[in-house]
Amino acid sequence: DTAVSQTPKYLVTQMGNDKSIKCEQNLGHDTMYWYKQDSKKFLKIMFSYNNKELIINETVPNRFSPKSPDKAHLNLHINSLELGDSAVYFCASSGFGISSEQYFGPGTRLTVT
Amino acid sequence: GESVGLHLPTLSVQEGDNSIINCAYSNSASDYFIWYKQESGKGPQFIIDIRSNMDKRQGQRVTVLLNKTVKHLSLQIAATQPGDSAVYFCAETPTGNQFYFGTGTSLTVIP
Numbered sequence A: 001d002t003a004v005s006q007t008p009k010y011l012v013t014q015m016g017n018d019k020s021i022k023c024e025q026n027l028g029h030d031t032m033y034w035y036k037q038d039s040k041k042f043l044k045i046m047f048s049y050n051n052k053e054l055i056i057n058e059t060v061p062n063r064f065s066p067k068s069p070d071k072a073h074l075n076l077h078i079n080s081l082e083l084g085d086s087a088v089y090f091c092a093s094s095g096f097g098i099s100s101e102q103y104f105g106p107g108t109r110l111t112v113t
Numbered sequence B: 001g002e003s004v005g006l007h008l009p010t011l012s013v014q015e016g017d018n019s020i021i022n023c024a025y026s027n028s029a030s031d032y033f034i035w036y037k038q039e040s041g042k043g044p045q046f047i048i049d050i051r052s053n054m055d056k057r058q059g060q061r062v063t064v065l066l067n068k069t070v071k072h073l074s075l076q077i078a079a080t081q082p083g084d085s086a087v088y089f090c091a092e093t094p095t096g097n098q099f100y101f102g103t104g105t106s107l108t109v110i111p
Helices: none
Strands: A004-007 A011-012 A020-025 A030-039 A043-050 A051-056 A066-068 A074-079 A085-096 A107-110 B002-007 B008-015 B017-026 B032-038 B045-051 B056-058 B063-068 B072-077 B085-094 B105-110
Touching: A004 A085, A011 A020, A020 A030, A020 A085, A020 A107, A020 B008, A030 A074, A030 B008, A043 A066, A074 A085, A074 B017, B008 B017, B008 B056, B017 B105, B032 B063, B032 B072, B045 B056, B045 B063, B045 B072
Parallel strands: A011 A107, B008 B105
Antiparallel strands: A004 A020, A020 A074, A030 A043, A030 A085, A043 A051, A066 A074, A085 A107, B002 B017, B017 B072, B032 B045, B032 B085, B056 B063, B063 B072, B085 B105
């Protein structure tokens, strides 16, 4: 009964390719997020959706496009992959508003060669 | 963007000793703070949180202290165990939806 799941866990691809990472949560949360963690373990928020609507879009290249078909899913599509996109991508979910604990998925390690 | 930083990138402690991990934040408007633990190959996991109207909160073996005057947060782990070895992050938010994470402190517990 995984709370937040991501697929795939590992993704190795070449520069210029387009790839997607899927995320699903079964917690009934209204809000979902995508974070990027670099090689130095720094975690930075990329996007946040509440009830399928985008509420946070940090300075992220427009090659990254999140899509939320329903409030339990938030997928991340990346076009024209670059070497600098290599990182671990985490999906998370929470209730809406302050004091809402975020639950993180296991992460997807993306390696661009 | 916001700036949340940690004073020490690595920390080694003997099993059974107490650990203290520090964090500085920059946004005076931040109202809510969380400590996360991230084990190798896993996502961050909630440990303990604190609202800005408090200066101390205790959990099981963990205590978070908040000093709003100097914008400083600390996590104290009592009787540190090998299973506590992980990277610890503090995170702050002024809104409840946008969390800013610190750079992380790697804690190693020596048996």
